[in-house]
Amino acid sequence: MALLEVRNLRVEFPTRRGVLVAVDDISLEISEGEVLGVVGESGAGKSMTGSAIIGLLEPPGRIAGGEIRLEGERIDNLPYEKMRRIRGAKIGAIFQDPLTSLNPLYTIGRQLVETITTHTDLSEADARAHAIDLLSEVGIPAAERRFDSYPHEFSGGMRQRVVIALALCVNPRLIVADEPTTALDVSIQAQIIALLKRLCRDHGTAVMLITHDMGVIAETADRVAVMYAGRIAEVGTVRDVVKHAKHPYTEGLMGSIPLVGHDVERLTQIEGAMPRLTEIPTGCAFNPRCPKAFDRCRTERPDLLQTDGATQAACWLYDRETAYV
Amino acid sequence: MLAYVIQRVFQSLLVMVVVAFAAFIVFNFVGDPVDNMLGQETSAEEREELRKDLGLDDPFIVQFGRFVTNAVHGEFGISYRLQRPVADLIAERMPATLELVALSAVLALVFGVPLGVFTGINRSSWISQLILIVSLVGVSLPTFVIGILLIYIFAVNMGVLPSFGRGGVVEIGWWSTSFLTVAGWQAIILPAVTLSLFQMTLILRLVRSEMLEVMRTDYIKFARARGLTDRAVNFGHALRNTLVPVITIVGLNIGSLVAFSIITETVFQWPGMGFLFIQAVGFADVPVMAAYLVMIAFVFVMINLIVDLLYFVVDPRLRADKAVAAGN
Structure with a gap:
């Protein structure tokens, strides 16, 4: 059984001039540990598909048909609170712009600990230790010391590493990575992609990698869906x-x-x-x-x-x- | 950060000197104080004598220096109308105004911020729409109309609350407070509500629009994607990011509360500084007006200073500007 199964998914946006269909009857599967690349031009519906899977379609967008199953369980029609428990814990997400993905007012350590304690029973101290391990794992030098740093004290590439740590911190089965390298320098892109690939292999995490960059796909993905x-x-x-x-x-x-x-x-x-x-x-x-x-x-x-x-x-x-x- | 604080304190002092200068000019050039103090039939020698006694023949800059020195010591001369030191008058009236302003500010914050958060999050619910419509009334109705309306309803028709005065006050040292007696509370409710309504609706609308703005940001979307609870997302992440603009406006508004309290105090015959000022205007009581001007300026400057320092508490990016500039 596939880890994630999307069947005939349809995403609609009701507007004044009629209903727009952003995602029209698509089906795809992702197996355990697999990297599925989703490519297409802007507006092809790749990000909408990703948002639908993590249950965070921006209103008025809505899932108008089809179903999404994670480990066999339907997750497209769950009440908000149940879906919240799945987000972060079973499905992680990485967004395009690391400069804006982190809350500027809290230290990265606090944001990590908060995510960990939300989904697990770890104590604050254990969560902190786990967070520091993760930060070293994603390649933040002197993680212990950087734990109490604010996002603005990191470069873009470092921030995306923090974002990856945040997405992985509760060991989700799947990560939806929406253009994870688009906002970064080309030299940094390769590093981040390699990191994401290595981490997901080590943790056995499947990835849905949404991008318009075929180069990234060719390097990273196992299978590709062109939208x-x-x-x-x-x-x-x-x-x-x-x-x-x-x-x-x-x-x-x-x-x-x-x-x-x-x-x-x-x-x-x-x-x-x-x-x-x-x-x-x-x-x-x-x-x-x-x-x-x-x-x-x-x-x-x-x-x-x-x-x-x-x-x-x-x-x-x-x-x-x-x-x- | 210390450099910044020193710089801001210095700027505040500069503003105070400028305001004192304006007050001084008003004090001295609106009319000749000697004319006010002496009758028509005094001789020119006697006038000169008094002028000398009062130091009015000194050069302009010396007089200004003396005015500032006195003002720093809290001395603003003698009220023409009441023939008492202005400092005493203000000290008597200040507790009434400050208590009124404090209660209004608390009311405005306690209702304004949560309602703003609520309407910002539940954008399309009918309760939000209702709150917004009601708040429009608060923004658009002038303070005195609200005051008179409240008096009409609660004092005249229902007869449950007094329409003027402070009710029962308790003296604690030189401070007289309304907060220790039931009558005092009854008396302060209507003026406090009147004064706070405008600020409350302003804060509500500001918090709402800031929340709407922040809810669209990537870090809120990412916080949701991490599966944080609604409570953590809305209050921990979103609300805190709205605080910088909100603190700015709230700070300025507490200043305006003191200033606006003139109208409210007049409507409710509240024995505060604003009421004192209005009476002084009617009588061209220049020392009182000058002192009031300096006092209000002082309140504004202090609040601005506190607001600037609060930014540092709220936003770590400001704290570390220096580190970023140095490439750390």
Whole structure:
């Protein structure tokens, strides 16, 4: 049984001009200890999916359908208080900007201890000892001394290490990391990614790594889900998705990544832009930009289909009945 | 931090000197005190004599120096109207005003802050909407209208609370307090409520908008993601982050409470400094006016100083500015 199972999840935003569907009928699974990368452009619904899983969709956003199961138990319809006990304890979260993720008015030690004592029966002193261990583990030098420092006394990279310590401090089974390195310097990004990867391996924690950076995914993830306009376009192992992409969108995405040492004349470019939520075309949402689109793509919406490669793609090219094209 | 404190104290002193200067000018140039003190038929020699006795022939700067020296010692001359030392008059009236202001400030905080937090968190509940509408009344109705309204309801119609005066006061040394008798409490309720209502609604609305602002921040979202209890998130993390602006406004408002108390004291015939001041204005009693001006300025300056120091307590980023600048 998968650690996390998302089935036909649908996230809606009621607005004055009608209901916007930010996440449209997506399904995915994460196994114990697995790193699932979720990539896509801004607005593809990756962060919404993450927020829905940790139960912190910003109102008026709401889960309109489907279910989310953690270790087999449904968690999408839990009352707030029950979900609160799961957040932090079973599902940790890391957000994009370490500079704003920590409360500026409390020491990092206090924020750690507070999180630990909220979810465990540890005494204040034990929690403190545990927190200091964690800080050393995430690579904060002189953790004992830095325990009583305030967030503004750390650099961005160090703060993200503290954030990781906070996300891991009660040993959750899953961490939803939403763009954990986007706000950091490139040189720091690699360190943080390596740290996250190592820690999660050591603790056996699964990660849902949300990013728009294929490089990060390629380096870290076991499997990848590519999202486009609120749906999953393609899903498979990192190797298959990066090397043998089947969905025209993924192909375009991979072709647009510059690689050092590869002598490519021009990077490919996907014409156009992802549709806004208000004007998603009928049929496959990608059809107006797709170089391989045919009639069926404009009328019917494809679900994930097994491709001729190892991945699954939401593309009519891989429907056996229409394989004549 | 010590440098900062010294700097702020120095600035405060400067402000006080400027205010004293203004008060001094009012005191001296509104009219010739000698004319006020002597009759029409005094000779020019006698006038000169008195002028000399009072030191009014000294150079301007010397006179100002003397005024400041006296003011520091709490001496502001003799009231024209009551023929008593202004310092004594103020000392008599001050407890009444300070007690009124203190109770109003407490009321404003005790109701304003929690209601602000409540309406900030439960943004769309109908109770919040109701509180906000009522608070709009508090912000927009002038103090004297509220005072008169309260007198009409509770003193005239229901007859449960007195409409003027301090009721029973108990003398403790030179301080007279309303807080030790039932009559005193009954007398102070209406003026205190009147005076606090505006501040209360102001604090409520300020706390609410700051809460709304803070609730949107990443660290609140992250605090929720860590599974902290609502109580810890709302009060431990959110409320504390609203405190810097709230302390600023509350501090300034306590100053304005002292100033606004003029109106409330007049409406309720409250024997405080404001009432004394209004009577002094009517009589062109310059020494009293000058002393009142200096007193109010002193209160404002002191509150500002305390507010600036409180920032350090609330926000660690200010404490460590120096360390950050030094690259630590």
